[in-house]
Amino acid sequence: MNTALLEKLRGLKARFQQLEASLADPEVLSDPVRRRDAGREHARLQPLASLLDRLERALQTEASAEEMLGGDDEELRELAREEAEEARREQAALEVRLRRFLLKPDPRDARDVYLEIRAGTGGDEAAIFAGDLFRMYTRYSEARGWKQEIIQMSEGEHGGYKEIVCRLAGKRVFSYLRFESGAHRVQRVPETESQGRIHTSACTVAVLPEAEETGEIEIDPGDLRVDTYRASGAGGQHVNKTDSAVRLTHLPTGIVVECQDERSQHKNRARALSLLRARLLDAEQSRLERERAEERRSQVGSGDRSERIRTYNFPQGRVTDHRINLSLYKLPQIMEGDLDGIIEPLRQHMEAEQLATLDAG
Numbered sequence: 001m002n003t004a005l006l007e008k009l010r011g012l013k014a015r016f017q018q019l020e021a022s023l024a025d026p027e028v029l030s031d032p033v034r035r036r037d038a039g040r041e042h043a044r045l046q047p048l049a050s051l052l053d054r055l056e057r058a059l060q061t062e063a064s065a066e067e068m069l070g071g072d073d074e075e076l077r078e079l080a081r082e083e084a085e086e087a088r089r090e091q092a093a094l095e096v097r098l099r100r101f102l103l104k105p106d107p108r109d110a111r112d113v114y115l116e117i118r119a120g121t122g123g124d125e126a127a128i129f130a131g132d133l134f135r136m137y138t139r140y141s142e143a144r145g146w147k148q149e150i151i152q153m154s155e156g157e158h159g160g161y162k163e164i165v166c167r168l169a170g171k172r173v174f175s176y177l178r179f180e181s182g183a184h185r186v187q188r189v190p191e192t193e194s195q196g197r198i199h200t201s202a203c204t205v206a207v208l209p210e211a212e213e214t215g216e217i218e219i220d221p222g223d224l225r226v227d228t229y230r231a232s233g234a235g236g237q238h239v240n241k242t243d244s245a246v247r248l249t250h251l252p253t254g255i256v257v258e259c260q261d262e263r264s265q266h267k268n269r270a271r272a273l274s275l276l277r278a279r280l281l282d283a284e285q286s287r288l289e290r291e292r293a294e295e296r297r298s299q300v301g302s303g304d305r306s307e308r309i310r311t312y313n314f315p316q317g318r319v320t321d322h323r324i325n326l327s328l329y330k331l332p333q334i335m336e337g338d339l340d341g342i343i344e345p346l347r348q349h350m351e352a353e354q355l356a357t358l359d360a361g
Helices: 003-022 032-068 074-102 124-144 173-180 265-291 331-335 340-360
Strands: 113-119 147-155 161-169 182-188 199-209 224-229 245-250 255-259 308-313 318-321 326-328
Touching (some): 003 074, 032 074, 113 124, 113 173, 124 182, 124 331, 147 255, 147 265, 161 173, 161 265, 173 199, 199 265, 245 265, 318 331, 318 340, 326 340
Antiparallel strands (some): 113 161, 113 199, 147 161, 318 326
């Protein structure tokens, strides 16, 4: 490892030690936001401190062995060569793991998200495909132990959804789903197609990380128009007889969000406000990313909702992610939520590009 990178790692270890001290500081402990932020950073850097200690020991071992190579005893020199070689192998393995800590962490990675799926071109078939995508993400979420909560949905006339919005909560949700934003295209023969022709339809997916409750996105109550209405339902004894559904319009941006999942108007308003914050945060993040061309090059795709990112070809049983030219012939498994074969290569690709940028710098 070159000296510059080693010094950066030592600087991060010093930061870890500072955080350890601050987490024992009553002033920090009494401030929920500072305590939360310090705790998160401390947890992230803790493995680095341990790995760096091992690297420092390996460097010392190599240096001591190199000194022994100048002796007269051939047997000791051979032992020293073996020890130095082993120390170098350990250093190489540790370096791979340590370099990842030099990548700039995205504070959004640990956040819960709002997943929005909307039918695009293709009419009824697009709505059916939106339902297939929602089922795919539901299965993936269940496998990872995430909780799911439907916020808003509009069903298609022949199945699926014209639009569906849900909240996913759990461990590092945004970290895993961040690359799903964009246009998803499907090629298949619809059930209503009598002549067996392949149709192409599309849906857009948006993955919006939740905004922090304090300080990140402030909304002026005067900028909101609040409408309440009676939530739709199946009727019968559970029909909603009160105006519990809530629609919020953010007047400066024109963004509209709705929530009718809860029986309580208060709960629906709180959930709609959280979704609005997430959309405003996403809009602000997109604006900043457009201004930072250097950072944008380190991402996998632009994340633009109109960018076609993936094609699901049913006749060939193939899924292709166009950003990294990855094709997998396991469409049935993927539609059942087995997404790791796509998501992990995307994460690794982004990390490799960031590491290349680190080396160039």
